[in-house]
Amino acid sequence: MSTLVIADHDNAELKPVTLSTLAAAVELGGDIDVLVAGSDCQSVAESVQTVGCVSSVLLADSSAYENCLAENVAPLVVELSSSYDHVLTAHTTTGKNFLPRVAALLDVQMISDIIGVDSADTFKRPIYAGNAIATVKSNDATKVISVRGTGFDPVEATGGSAEIRTVDSVHDAGLSSHVRDELAKSERPELTSAGIVVSGGRGMGSGENFAILDEIADLLGAAVGASRAAVDAGFVPNDMQVGQTGKIVAPDLYIAVGISGAIQHLAGMKDSKVIVAINKDPDAPIFQIADFGLVADLFQAVPELTTALKAD
Amino acid sequence: MKVLVAVKRVVDANVNVVVKNDGTGVNLANVKMSLNPFCEIGIEQATQLKEADIADEIIAVTIGSSSSQEQLRLCLAQGADRAILVDAGEDIEPLAIAKLLKAIYEKEDPKIVIFGKQSIDGDNGQTGQMFAALTGLPQGTFASLLSMDGESAEITREVDGGLQTVKLSVPFVLTTDLRLNTPRFASLRNIMDARRKTIDTITPADLGVEVEQHTETLRVDRPPEREAGVIVEGVDELVDKLRNDAKVIT
Numbered sequence: 001m002s003t004l005v006i007a008d009h010d011n012a013e014l015k016p017v018t019l020s021t022l023a024a025a026v027e028l029g030g031d032i033d034v035l036v037a038g039s040d041c042q043s044v045a046e047s048v049q050t051v052g053c054v055s056s057v058l059l060a061d062s063s064a065y066e067n068c069l070a071e072n073v074a075p076l077v078v079e080l081s082s083s084y085d086h087v088l089t090a091h092t093t094t095g096k097n098f099l100p101r102v103a104a105l106l107d108v109q110m111i112s113d114i115i116g117v118d119s120a121d122t123f124k125r126p127i128y129a130g131n132a133i134a135t136v137k138s139n140d141a142t143k144v145i146s147v148r149g150t151g152f153d154p155v156e157a158t159g160g161s162a163e164i165r166t167v168d169s170v171h172d173a174g175l176s177s178h179v180r181d182e183l184a185k186s187e188r189p190e191l192t193s194a195g196i197v198v199s200g201g202r203g204m205g206s207g208e209n210f211a212i213l214d215e216i217a218d219l220l221g222a223a224v225g226a227s228r229a230a231v232d233a234g235f236v237p238n239d240m241q242v243g244q245t246g247k248i249v250a251p252d253l254y255i256a257v258g259i260s261g262a263i264q265h266l267a268g269m270k271d272s273k274v275i276v277a278i279n280k281d282p283d284a285p286i287f288q289i290a291d292f293g294l295v296a297d298l299f300q301a302v303p304e305l306t307t308a309l310k311a312d
Numbered sequence: 313m314k315v316l317v318a319v320k321r322v323v324d325a326n327v328n329v330v331v332k333n334d335g336t337g338v339n340l341a342n343v344k345m346s347l348n349p350f351c352e353i354g355i356e357q358a359t360q361l362k363e364a365d366i367a368d369e370i371i372a373v374t375i376g377s378s379s380s381q382e383q384l385r386l387c388l389a390q391g392a393d394r395a396i397l398v399d400a401g402e403d404i405e406p407l408a409i410a411k412l413l414k415a416i417y418e419k420e421d422p423k424i425v426i427f428g429k430q431s432i433d434g435d436n437g438q439t440g441q442m443f444a445a446l447t448g449l450p451q452g453t454f455a456s457l458l459s460m461d462g463e464s465a466e467i468t469r470e471v472d473g474g475l476q477t478v479k480l481s482v483p484f485v486l487t488t489d490l491r492l493n494t495p496r497f498a499s500l501r502n503i504m505d506a507r508r509k510t511i512d513t514i515t516p517a518d519l520g521v522e523v524e525q526h527t528e529t530l531r532v533d534r535p536p537e538r539e540a541g542v543i544v545e546g547v548d549e550l551v552d553k554l555r556n557d558a559k560v561i562t
Binding site: 010067069070071074092093094096097098099100101102103104105107108109110111112113122126127128129130131132133134135136137138139140173174175176177178179180181182183184190192196220228231232237238239241244245247252253263264270273274275276282287288289290291292293294295296301304305308309 | 323325326328329330331338350405406407410429430432433434435436437438439440441442443444445446448449450451453454456466469470471472473474475476477478479480481484489490491525526527528529530531532533534535538540541542543544546547548550551553554558560561
C-alpha cells in the first residue's frame with residue numbers, strides 16, 4: 001500500500017498543514033511519497049525530505065505549476081497517481097481547488113475534509129456544518145482525499161532523509177493564467193495554525209474597532225479571526241472568516257468577542273481546546289459551548305483584559 | 313451568451329440539524345428547505361451578467377427530486393429564464409452530478425457555468441471542479457469578483473492568504489464565494505411571472521448517464537458534545553481561570 005501526499009506550499013516554505021496531512025497518511029499505513037509541484041521550489045522539497053515518515057519526494061519544478069493552477073496541476077497528479085492507493089492533500093483553498101479535478105479525471109468520488117481514518121477505505125468527515133459526523137466508505141480503487149488539518153496532530157518535521165526525485169512532465173493546459181495575488185501581510189501567526197485565536201463578530205460594530213482585538217492578539221501572539229456576520233457587514237476581509245464557509249481552526253485558546261455563535265461559526269471553532277466568549281447578551285448561543293463566558297460590553301471588557309494581561 | 317447555473321435544494325442554513333438516533337442520517341422530516349446560499353449568489357451573478365448585456369439567457373438546473381421545483385421557481389423569480397430538473401432522486405454523489413451536468417452542458421452549450429462553492433448539507437465542495445474536469449473547462453473557484461473581457465474572464469478568488477486573480481478562457485466554470493454579490497429579494501411581480509416560466513423535468517436516462525454510487529455512508533453520528541462551562545464575574549476572574557485552571561496563557 002502506498003500514498004501520495006501533495007504538499008501545500010508557497011514555493012518558498014512548506015505549509016505546516018502538510019504535516020497534519022502526513023499524519024493522516026501515516027494512519028493509512030504503507031509508503032508515503034510527497035509531491036512538491038511548483039516553481040523554484042527546491043527549498044520546499046528539501047524541507048519535506050527531512051520529515052521522518054516520507055519515503056521519497058517528487059519534485060515537479062516548472063513555471064506551469066508556479067501558482068498551483070488546477071488546470072495544470074490536476075493532470076500532473078493524475079499521471080502520478082497510478083502508482084498509489086491513496087492521494088491526499090490538505091483541505092485548504094489550494095487543495096479544495098485542484099483535488100476534485102483530479103478525482104473526476106480518475107473517475108473517483110473524492111472524500112472531502114476528513115477528520116478521522118477508520119481503515120484504509122473508511123473515513124470520518126463532518127457534514128451539515130459539523131452538526132453530524134459521517135462515516136464514509138470508498139469503493140474506488142484509488143482513494144482521493146482532502147484532510148482537515150485540525151483533525152490530525154502534525155507529524156514531526158525531522159528525522160528523515162528521503163531522496164528527491166525529479167518529475168519532468170510539464171502539463172500546461174493553456175486554459176488559465178495567474179494575474180496577481182493580493183495577500184494579507186501580517187506579522188501574526190496564520191489563522192489555521194495559531195495557538196491562540198481572537199475573533200470578532202457583528203458586535204464589533206466596525207472594522208476600525210477590530211484594533212482592540214489586534215492589540216490583545218499582539219500581546220498573546222494570537223491570530224485575529226472574524227465571524228461571517230463581521231465579514232458580511234464589511235468590517236474585515238473574508239480571509240479572516242472562521243466558520244463552515246471560511247476557515248476551520250482548533251487553537252489551544254479561542255476568544256470569541258461580540259460573536260453570538262451561529263451554527264455556521266461554531267462549525268469553524270468548536271474543536272478549540274479552550275473557548276472564551278465575551279458578549280453582552282447572556283442568551284447568546286456561544287455561551288453554551290464556551291468554557292469561560294463573560295457577560296459584558298466588549299468595549300469595556302476587551303481593553304480591561306488587555307490591561308490585565310499587560311500588567312503581568 | 314448563455315449562462316448555466318447549477319443549484320441545489322438544502323436544509324435551511326438556520327436549521328439546527330438533528331442526527332437520528334439509529335445513526336442512519338439526519339432528521340429531515342418537516343425541516344425547512346431552501347436554495348443553497350452559494351447557489352443563490354450564483355443566480356444573482358447570472359442575473360447581473362444579463363443586466364450588463366453579457367448574458368442573454370439564464371438556465372437554472374438542479375439534480376434532485378421533484379420537491380426541488382420549489383427552489384427552481386425561486387431561481388426563475390430571481391432572474392433565470394428557464395429551468396431544468398433532472399429527477400435523479402436524493403443523495404446523488406458530486407461525481408454523478410457532474411456527469412449529469414456535463415450532458416446538459418453538451419446540449420445547451422453555455423459559455424459560463426456557475427456553481428456554489430459548496431452546498432451547506434454535504435459540505436463536499438467538489439461539483440464545480442469535477443464538472444470543469446469532465447468538460448475540460450478552466451475553473452475560477454471561490455470567486456469574489458468576475459470581470460468579462462470578450463474572449464477571456466478575470467476572476468478574483470478568495471484564497472487562504474487573501475485574494476488571487478486568474479485569467480480564464482471562455483467558456484469557463486465559476487464557483488461563488490460569499491462576497492461575489494448580495495442576492496436580491498424576488499419581487500412579488502417576479503414571483504408571479506416565474507409561474508409562467510418553464511421547468512423541464514428529465515431523467516438521467518434521457519441524458520444517457522448512468523448514476524453510480526462510489527461511496528457508502530456507513531453511519532452518521534452526533535459530534536462530541538461540548539459542555540457549557542462557567543460564567544465568570546469579571547476580567548480578573550477570567551484571567552485567573554485562563555492562567556491557573558486552563559493554563560492556556562502564561
